[in-house]
Amino acid sequence: MFSRRTDVLTVTPWMAPIVWEGTFDRAVIDNAYKPLNLTIATTVFAVGKYTRFLRDFLSTAEQHYMVGLKVHYYIFTDQPSQFHNRWGPEVLDTLVAAIHPWFYYLDREHFTYERRPSSKAYIPVGQGDFYYMGAVFGGRVEDVHKLTKTCREHLEEDKKLDLEAVWQEESHLNWYLLHNKPSKLLSPEYLWDDLKGHRPVEIKVIRFSAIIKNKGEVRENV
Template sequence: MCSHRRRIAGILSVIVLIIASISLYSRHLTTIALTEELHALREEKPLNIIDLDSAINFGARTGIETRTSWNAPIMWESMFDGSLYDQMHKEANTAVALTVFAVGRYLEAYLNKFLTSAEEHFMVGLKVTFFVFTDSPEKVPEISFAPQRNLKVVKVEKYNRWQDISMMRMKTISEIIDTVLKHNFTYVFCFDVDQIFTARFGSEALGESVALLHAHYYKLPKYRFTYDRNPKSKACMTEGDYYYHAAIFGGTCEKVKALADYCYLNIMEDKMNDVEALWHDESHLNKYFWLNKPTKLLSPEYCWDRSLPNNDILIERLIWAPKDYEKLRTR
């Protein structure tokens, strides 16, 4: 009898994973104002990625790590010439998509400040489209954008639990890359909405596969990293390189889709086994980057928590917005 039940459970797990995989390619997104403009853009293929990392001055900063063991740069202020990156990306006609989720109370609390500060500091001078995923499109604020910079609003389902909202964004990111972004954009960056741009967040951050060092962990020994240690979870890690923050990740459309697909499928398998990773999609993201090393790391200057001592931080490019989780999060 036990063997029979295990066999049935195994079959059900396979069926659910197959359904999850099919749904990734269902290409069903509800958009606001159907996008003839985006369909027209499909004829333009993204240009080759720009690699200026050989010009980085790795010795410009002392006392902090500026390069990984696999020779990926860790971007800190003073290590690069931002104008050189900007010039090359403008000449290459680089187009960047930024995705952000503003669901439930997060929209009214954070979205306006996120978008206005992003317009001021994010990839200034490049073609940028801000994709806002929300359950309340009518509440998205009207923002004035510079030429070749615009906003697209995509309606998404609101889940009952904030944990599910956080985890299921990976499915949505994968779908929009497959249906729209890969045809129109060279790079895609994915952000949490409860953040504020305060200084240049420029083209030096672009790369094939980009991860962010978590501000709270970048100076801690590895044994204090909060990886998921539950062997029942697909996110379980017994070792790793760094602790990455899921508030920002990016890269080429191909690489970001691979990350999103990996996280979504493993989240779904965990759900089938009645398991939830310790830090939800962030735990799965850390596992992905352990197995698939990022080609560029962003220092905590690119996402800083002002409650921390900032001895290493020469410039705060993005900061954590004040959090009030008791009011903002659904249970």
Template sequence: MKIGILYVGIGKYIRLWDKFYSSCESMFLPQYEKKYFIFTDYPLKSSTNVQVSFQEDLGWPQNVLFRYQMFLRHKEELKHFDYLFFFNGNTEFLQIITPEEFLPTEKEALTGLEWHTYRNKPLQKYHYERRKNSQAYIPYNSGEHYYQGGLIGGESKAYIELLEQCSLMTETDLKRNITARWHDESYLNKYLLDKQIKILSTEYGRPQEWTVPPTPKIIFRDKNTILGASYICSLKKRNRLKLISKAIRNILNKLLKR
């Protein structure tokens, strides 16, 4: 069985790669052959089971918003894998992950990670995209699960279809100057709406700073500690400045056309 792993390490996020790779190799389905596709602007060299694809730094949130398009550049090669999985850059595997607990059944096709904090909340409180003009729109009375964007995958055919549809939704919105509320995660939740998939609990994706569940199998390392809170903040600040600049240009263009 062949498994393809998709990983994005742009800018300082490349610092997270070594820990991800070593823990994934030893803990994630260790009995199967794995190949890693890493998208980065760092001069990393490809190796036996690591294929490096140069990806320029598009800034935040574009680096996550265009994730689906990045992966589709390797669509033909990805078709030859049995399973494909994307993991957040700050993922670390702490315990052995077996096929039985992680891989979807034929009927499910995909595996997703649920935010358990939403389980006891009314649907109206879910952070779905609520603007009707967005492709990611989900009505207030719809939905059941809220999925994290940091872990998603499954059978290669099903996952590639997910990439294609989420990419299409993203591009359609961008052409109309719409950015979904939680970027790639919003489109993911729209695509998975009402689909029967294998649902993982927070045991398979617990933020490092949380204490529940007490013995997670997979964690998301604290980026503020590793990369620096100021770095994370600066990424978002630069994007806000770009948005303000864009808004001003749009206003000026409208005024000039009058």
């Protein structure tokens, strides 16, 4: 499945692959997964002012996301990020997380983990593998259910103490993935941030990017 790239990290210390352009053969991957007749469940949360991004998200997903496979979208909304390139079955595995595009080249002492011991998201200095972006995670139903259930319980325990982790749900996700290693990691190609501007040479293709938005306008806690 994986070929060699020497300019980026392609495997974690616990031997989970990190998916970059040039580390997989598209035809081999597609031919392996299509006969399995898989159904991909994709959950999208779009509430309040975030509903304005739904149309572009779904239209670009139809062009690039799991093309050729059966996909069910579950839209949670009270009423656009842009796919740009292929998001195929090379991303599928037991428990999958995305490396944050602002931290993938930094050492862990620069990660913005929750550092207060009183929080359930606490990660001490000197610990940590990668900094994961909270916008995307996935895997088998039972594994994702365990992740979300644990993070919700931890959020509620913090709330009882009148605590909010530094990056809210993302902080709790990082705690969970430190203690429950993902079986596959997605490189920043799969979740880029347009605010970074110039694309570094190691990013061969941008598959999905978060659009530049006014966080103060769309987020209540900013």
